[in-house]
Amino acid sequence: MIKFLDIHKINNRFEEELKNEFHTFLNSGQYILGDALKQFEAVYANYCGTDYCLGVSNGLDALTLIFNGFKTLGRLKAGDQVIVPANTYIASVLSIINSGLEPVLVEPCEKTYNISATELEKHITKKTKAVMAVHLYGQLANMELIKDLARKYNLIVIEDAAQSHGAMDTNGNKAGNFSNAAAFSFYPTKNLGALGDAGAVTTNDEELYKIIKKLRNYGSEKKYVSELVGFNNRMDELQAVFLNMKLKFLDVDNEFFLEGELPSDI
Ligand SMILES: Cc1ncc(COP(=O)(O)O)c(C=O)c1O
Known part of the structure; x- marks a missing residue:
């Protein structure tokens, strides 16, 4: 039997490196918002071509943080309508509803299964x-x-890029850099998959970046000073450790996912 998706085979390649990195991680004592996350944010922003990236708890939270960020900045308000493809995953729609906004579902183009601009x-x-x-x-x-x-x-414009890490147009512009802000999921089955839940927001909007950075951490930038009504939506440091290792192979893996074979000699 050929498995549709063999996550074990995908992640097994990193076992030895992960053991070494885990040792460093354990001894670092930095388990939340540490250096591994900072490194991931810098490298993933660079990979997507954006000015900023923030590691967050999962893809749904990444989307919800974006909407709440825009609301905090006064650029969206309760009851505003957000157009979303009708055939997307439930998380896209939930992020809109959970942010007090109204989803308007639009049918996709039958050739690409993506939202139809005419509709x-x-x-x-x-x-x-x-x-x-x-x-x-x-x-x-x-x-x-x-x-x-x-x-x-x-x-x-917001991109839900949960299924498109590294997807690019003919000019080399990558998913995550086509809009005001984009959300990524690193759910284990994604092309860039963590060992649990994780996600990210990418943007070129400095104001939005600063707000979401606070929102994901109890509305706070300074310990015990909460300026905004925030959330606990941080990416786990241990997930950042793993994603730092795996990100280096995203392009190679994307190629091989297309071909149907994985490189075993990383
Ligand atoms: C299109 C889309 N949006 C959002 C999400 C939500 O991501 P997560 O499961 O990390 O919350 C997913 C994940 O399956 C997805 O496929």
Whole structure:
């Protein structure tokens, strides 16, 4: 029997390195918001081509933090409509509802299974303030058309890039860098998968970055000073340790996922 996805085989390659890294991690005493997370954020931002990356607890929280960040900045308010593809994973829609916003479901293009720009425009109303583009199955949504519409109707664009680590257009622009802010999931079955839950937000918006950095950590930047009504949405340091090792092989793995074989000699 051939397994559809053999996570054990994917992660087994890192066992020896992980044992060594675990030793360093254990002795570091930095188990939350430590150097491994800082390193991951810097390298993943660079990989996506964005100015900023924040490691967070999972993909759903990454999306929810983005919406709450925009609300905190006054760029979205309760009841605003967000357009989202009807065939996306439930998390995309939940992040909108859980942020006090209203999801408007739009059917996909039948060729790409991504949101149809023609359908999208038909659903824009006075209450529409944002569009969530989801790059489903590793395939980029038509960001040029979506961004044109966003400019025309003054909409915020958010990418749900949970299924598209490293997906790029013909100019080499990568998922996570086509919008005001993007959310990634590192759920174990994703192309870049952690050993548990993890996620990230990427953005070029410094204001949003600063707000989300506080929101993910109890609304706080300084210990015991909570400026915002925040959450506990930090990425575990141990997940960052593992993702730092695995990120180096993301491009190679993406190639091999396409081919159907994994390199065993990393
Ligand atoms: C398109 C999409 N969005 C969001 C998520 C949520 O990610 P997580 O499970 O890390 O919360 C997923 C994960 O399956 C997904 O596929």
